[in-house]
Amino acid sequence: MANILKKVTNDIVEALCSSGRVLAIRVWQPAYMYEIDVYIPSINMSSWNTVKRLKCRVELLTYRDYTPANWLPDKNICTLYIEAGHDGPGSRWVKKLKIGDEILFGAAHAMNPPSRSENILCLGDGSALGHFMALSQIVKQKNIQIDTAICLSYKFDIPIASAVHRYSFGCKGEKCCSIISATIDKSSPKPQN
Numbered sequence: 001m002a003n004i005l006k007k008v009t010n011d012i013v014e015a016l017c018s019s020g021r022v023l024a025i026r027v028w029q030p031a032y033m034y035e036i037d038v039y040i041p042s043i044n045m046s047s048w049n050t051v052k053r054l055k056c057r058v059e060l061l062t063y064r065d066y067t068p069a070n071w072l073p074d075k076n077i078c079t080l081y082i083e084a085g086h087d088g089p090g091s092r093w094v095k096k097l098k099i100g101d102e103i104l105f106g107a108a109h110a111m112n113p114p115s116r117s118e119n120i121l122c123l124g125d126g127s128a129l130g131h132f133m134a135l136s137q138i139v140k141q142k143n144i145q146i147d148t149a150i151c152l153s154y155k156f157d158i159p160i161a162s163a164v165h166r167y168s169f170g171c172k173g174e175k176c177c178s179i180i181s182a183t184i185d186k187s188s189p190k191p192q193n
């Protein structure tokens, strides 16, 4: 009976979810960071001026928040950075994702950028990378400098195609990276497709 109830509840919640499709997956080595391009036709990204989060269904009745780190409003594509260096439903889910898979997610609160035009210092772990990239995209039109340092749990090989390179995030001159740092101001290169 409990299982039937769970299934019915799950179906109702899923019916309320929006959906996206996985277009590309770039795995940082060792395979604990997943960079995922998602096509979401139902969402107008051109009005995104806050740091969004997608409450993704990762298991039956289990949801985890992931942050669109960058987005192309004209193509309805956004990129997620998901750290999977621990054992949890979210990590297990992302490791199994394949190109073409459907992602279900619910609308979740967004975080406003700071209201004052002062420089920003961001410190975090790999799970915050998407948040800091999103923030940099939002404030890039303003004369605000963002200094960022992200401590990663592993020494990662970052794929050449990774969007972090286009955002000036990265370890200059090094192939492997355990700390990502960046100073971003209005002169930084704009994200490209």
Ligand SMILES: Cc1cc2nc3c(=O)[nH]c(=O)nc-3n(C[C@H](O)[C@H](O)[C@H](O)COP(=O)(O)OP(=O)(O)OC[C@H]3O[C@@H](n4cnc5c(N)ncnc54)[C@H](O)[C@@H]3O)c2cc1C
Pocket (backbone or CB within 6 Å): 053, 064, 065, 066, 067, 068, 080, 081, 082, 083, 084, 085, 086, 087, 088, 089, 090, 091, 092, 125, 126, 127, 128, 130, 131
């Ligand atoms: C607003 C918001 C936005 C988020 N955006 C992102 C995002 O863009 N990318 C992203 O990767 N995550 C993001 N997160 C975190 C994400 O929602 C999950 O909490 C995270 O992926 C862990 O989920 P899990 O199911 O794998 O592990 P859980 O079941 O939550 O935890 C399993 C075990 O792993 C440990 N653990 C969990 N996370 C970490 C970690 N980062 N480092 C070390 N140990 C950990 C826990 O303490 C626990 O012992 C965001 C969270 C919030 C609230």
